[in-house]
Amino acid sequence: MVEPLLEARGLGVRLGMRRRFLRKDDKGFPILSNINFALQPGEILALVGESGSGKTTLGRAIAGLTQIQAGSLLFQGRPIVDPSNIASTRTRDRAWYPRWRACRRDIQMIFQDPLSSLNPRRSIGQSLDVPLRNFGAATTVDELLDQVGLASEFKGLYPHRISGGQRQRVGIARALAGAPKLIIADEVVSGLDVSNQARILRLLLDLRDQRGLSVLFITHDLAVVRSLADRVLVMQRGKICEDGTVRRVFESPSHSYTKKLLRAAPSPEYDPDWLADTVKGPFAMEIENATVFVTGANRGIGARFVEALLLRGAAKVYAAARDVAALPDDPRVVKIALDITDAEAVAKAATEASDVTLLINNAGFNSNTGALKNPSMEDARREMEVNYFGTLSMIRAFAPVLKANGGGAIVNMLSILSRVALPMMGTLCASKAASLSMTQAVRAELKAQGTKVFAIMPGAVDTDMSKDFPPPKLDPADVVRAALNGLETGDEDDIYPGDMAQGLRAGLEHDPKEVEAELASYLP
């Protein structure tokens, strides 16, 4: 077995995310965790994934442009970064830095947009001369241009004068100046037309064949990967979800995300039905023509649920609330006065609504106090009574109904606080955590009868239940949209509406303790 050129073991990167899980204010989540892969000499390894999956961040981390925070990176068997010197990479430790620089010469990066990575005030010749002098290379600018198939007349031209394909060749020529062993090519062919794309791909293949150059090819274009690469890594949300030879991954993908990506990659074959073929996830649930039972339907998220269900073509909506006065008048809406903590009333509702196919457990109670701050235990009991016992008794009553109607689905309105406590609503969090645990248990128990069980875990929502929490808060209609879209696409049975929930979810996957510490600081 040949020694790998580059090896990553448990690599982790996080960008300026300290204590910012709750208030995520930017798109994309450049967190990488536990990245393991090996790149053999002379191999073209493709790194694919969607925007925000972390593929560029990984490329930059390997090129030394982004701080690595965990794990180790080995180049030709020698560690460039390992747990013992991670601290010194931060401080540019003197003993360590020269070694890093020596490796940098062997690892070069080509960027997506050569117009912005080339200095507009320098001619091509000058731009190429700088790295040659820095590396003390014996190569001349003419030889470099020749290697990428450009005539030496290009030396005198400025970047804006030449075409996109030619600029990208200059980028490659510049990367070749130090005679590297590994080139990291970040989206180098996106934005080029097919002929220029083919020329660049051919050039990379020739460089590999003639000089044994390895390439880490970062792209979102699966068709290009198929033609160019030997092996492929598929990234999703900062993790590598599939690693294999191109042939294996393209012909028999094992991860569901890879399958989804491959289904979305068009081939040049006439097929007008291809677009309509939106493959549903394993948890898909049809809203159209469903008969739905919604609790807590008179205000907040519940009221929005009723509106949206009618809009999306539900056949009938049982709108249940303690106070039915505010429920909408509509021929498809059946108003039901119901207190979900009253077991008898719940059982009666289940016999009345015997045609239900979708149960939405939305009713909830929030005392908005800390666990010790509230002088009485009553609120804490009521939260458990409504959020946990109420939901459980609804599920117990309706499970046989759903079974009789062919399985259907249960949707439990939880909160991201089911997964981590916000101390200013301590007792609510406890009741929501209990409900999440129960949701998971019920999900397993009802699997046999074909009932899908969803957990909806939004961040702060703008309703009168969470009026104490500072904005920005999600609009209840947006929570409902996310929930119903999630049901219809069916990719996951845990749905996290909104940026705050998404941010906390990523944070919890990455470092639960840090998220706990962040939320603790919200105690007023």
Place this chain on the structure above:
Amino acid sequence: MSLLQVDSLSLGLRGTPVLREVNLIIEASEIAGVVGESGAGKSMLGKAILGVLPRDVTVTAGAIRLNGTDLLALHPRARRAFLKRDMALIPQDPLSALNPCRTISAQLAEVLPKGTADAKMEVIRWLDAVRIPSATKVAKSFPHVLSGGMRQRALIAAAFASRPKLVIADEPTTALDVTVQKDVLHLIRELQRETGVGLMFVTHDLCVVAKICHSVTVMHGGRVIEQAACTDLINRPAHAYSQALLAATPRPDHAGQGLEPVPTALIERMIAEAGDG
């Protein structure tokens, strides 16, 4: 009568031909693809139809008829009114097409047909229609906080919200991820079917053309090389250039394709045959 009829349109840039005798017909309820490599003149054709040509580029010959009205014969003001009422553009770069200082809601409300009651609700309805997940929040947001896919969806909503007769989509999915691309393409086709507009789809990606277009025009060097129904062009390309273009397109279901550019010899022969370099 066709929705759009471009009759031997020629454009020139200070005497240099940009488009040469381009003919194109788009029917209502049709998606007509226009493909070609960089510099083929495909975007310029779209700009000529919209009447937004760069200052130096002028129409040297030909006519553009929308529902029988010759747009080039109209007074500029009348033409602008036409453009506003009957045509819409889905641009390639969604960020530069949106005003960074105004909310999505304000920008969409602007294009709604005159006399729309409750513009705010209508905007949210359109954002919902293009499947933007948090429509209420997005309506109040500024463009920079949205992802590329979201911005592109907002612009698709804007294009269709004005209830046009002809939509010109200029590489609308080039900047998007594959899964988002598929959603956006599906969305464009669904909206196009529902509203019955004619759609001109400008792209360099034959894979996308094969999935969405009814007819295709292949362009090179400002000329129309081949015009055919989509199924014919993809399965039996007649012109050598179309064949070469198809062979240069990488495909996810076959290894080894897309590594050969369109041969230079073929391009030189085409230029020689056309006789004017």
